[in-house]
Ligand SMILES: *[C@@H]1O[C@H](CO)[C@@H](O)[C@H](O)[C@H]1NC(C)=O
Ligand SMILES: *[C@@H]1O[C@H](CO)[C@@H](O)[C@H](O)[C@H]1NC(C)=O
Ligand SMILES: *[C@@H]1O[C@H](CO)[C@@H](O)[C@H](O)[C@H]1NC(C)=O
């Protein structure tokens with residue numbers, strides 16, 4: 001009908017040309033269709049999904065992960081080209097990057113770092129400047145008076161560390177211990193400590209912007225004769241300490257408080273909190289935004305809730321944190337992790353300094369040789385992430401991750417509900433081209449390569465036993481596994497709990513490969529390069545199948561004509577290389593000595609910001 005109408009409008013040769021064109025277009029689009037859509041083949045009742053292009057061995061020449069690994073390698077080399085090995089070049093790199101003289105006692109800091117074989121790249125300390133920057137916009141006297149009068153404080157006076165606390169607290173003891181190991185090289189300081197797990201400071205973006213304007217305005221390489229090279233110290237403050245100080249902490253909806261910390265115009269700034277948490281969360285259908293063909297390309301943006309409003313309804317931090325008590329008021333408070341929009345000052349997490357094997361996995365054990373490991377995925381942990389309840393558990397990240405890699409759950413979703421499960425939605429098979437699913441269904445594959453389970457369901461209200469009426473049907477709890485037992489597996493996913501995940505350092509230092517998703521920032525972020533030292537993952541986890549498929553392939557050992565054993569699609573060498581490079585790197589830049597070096601630099605900068613002479617305080621000992 002449409003054609004005959006068109007025919008009336010054309011005549012003779014024009015019509016012929018049109019028909020030829022349509023025929024070519026038709027053939028071309030069929031080819032495209034076949035190439036990009038999986039075909040469902042029925043074999044023995046189970047639906048086996050196959051890619052037309054997989055069987056023939058014609059995969060795209062370069063896997064996106066190969067490209068990302070290559071790019072990351074170059075980034076790492078660019079970073080390491082900035083390494084400094086003497087005081088003069090370290091001070092020069094400082095002035096170049098920070099726009100100021102280094103803080104007083106920079107020579108002591110440098111000597112300590114060098115004596116402890118630290119790798120010194122100025123960029124490794126970027127987090128310090130991100131965290132402290134806004135305080136250049138607050139009067140020095142105000143910062144130091146508030147700090148001294150807070151309830152939980154770690155202090156240094158005359159080279160000795162001490163603590164003040166309302167009651168004995170682990171975090172206080174551990175951070176005081178860390179501080180005492182470097183106190184003899186430190187100026188006087190008072191360091192208020194956030195003793196909660198959750199990060200608490202949410203200053204509106206517009207305020208921070210004002211503070212940062214003041215910071216930029218104060219940035220200056222002061223002429224040598226004007227430079228003051230000694231801290232004033234806190235003796236005067238001790239003689240006249242002022243009133244006890246506590247902020248007005250408030251509750252409220254965490255997302256509503258947090259999004260105000262996002263830049264105007266960022267995707268989340270004007271998105272109101274979600275209220276209905278039933279069913280699966282929104283998940284990308286297709287590749288996550290800002291990814292490179294489905295895989296994390298920019299680790300900073302992948303971790304940023306300001307860029308991903310969906311995180312407000314798919315991460316426990318925003319669904320319902322265990323406790324929340326936040327302030328909009330900029331005040332110096334130190335803690336182990338935070339969201340990108342939080343304003344805490346980061347210290348290395350207390351559990352990384354602690355020798356407790358629960359966190360460290362036992363200092364000396366990092367797992368055996370790669371070749372001896374089980375080639376699969378291991379995860380054990382609690383159903384934390386916040387307070388999960390009957391009508392919200394489907395929005396918690398750990399729950400989602402475990403179900404998405406549970407082959408049985410995936411099979412049920414595929415067979416009975418078109419890929420939609422209680423707490424996740426599967427992408428179409430044509431999104432990520434998997435080798436494994438050209439051979440078997442996704443669930444069968446996952447069941448053959450994954451051992452992952454909760455050790456407790458953290459039911460609310462707590463029934464007082466192991467069970468949980470609303471999550472029991474979906475999860476089977478298993479006994480915990482010590483970290484060193486987990487290191488017997490090649491692949492170790494790491495997912496946020498109530499805040500950051502405290503085993504990450506242990507995973508990095510192990511001979512296994514961490515696969516990391518998080519929305520939290522830590523002290524070490526600028527010294528770890530994704531795809532070189534660990535594998536980054538999107539917070540929706542839609543890329544997990546692609547990641548596992550790239551590294552593990554089908555997981556089935558086969559023999560080629562010459563009798564060599566191979567696993568189709570696997571990139572075991574690449575996995576081994578990242579695992580071992582990550583381990584080697586962690587042994588160079590995440591040691592306790594590196595935490596000391598970081599904290600010493602942090603405290604020196606902090607002492608300068610608390611000093612009335614801060615605009616002229618500096619180190620010029622290298623300038624002759
Ligand atoms: C630190 O040393 C100064 C000068 O030596 C002394 O006046 C002050 O009392 C000392 N403070 C502490 C807390 O020991
Ligand atoms: C919440 O969403 C679910 C499914 O998306 C819907 O069935 C339900 O009616 C909603 N509840 C409320 C209170 O709006
Ligand atoms: C990564 O994303 C951040 C935040 O969105 C942006 O500022 C930064 O420039 C990006 N980095 C690269 C290398 O593209």
Ligand SMILES: *[C@@H]1O[C@H](CO)[C@@H](O)[C@H](O)[C@H]1NC(C)=O
Nearest residue numbers: 406408409452453474475476
């Ligand atoms: C995997 O999913 C099935 C089906 O929902 C469930 O019965 C089983 O307990 C889950 N396994 C684990 C380890 O949670």
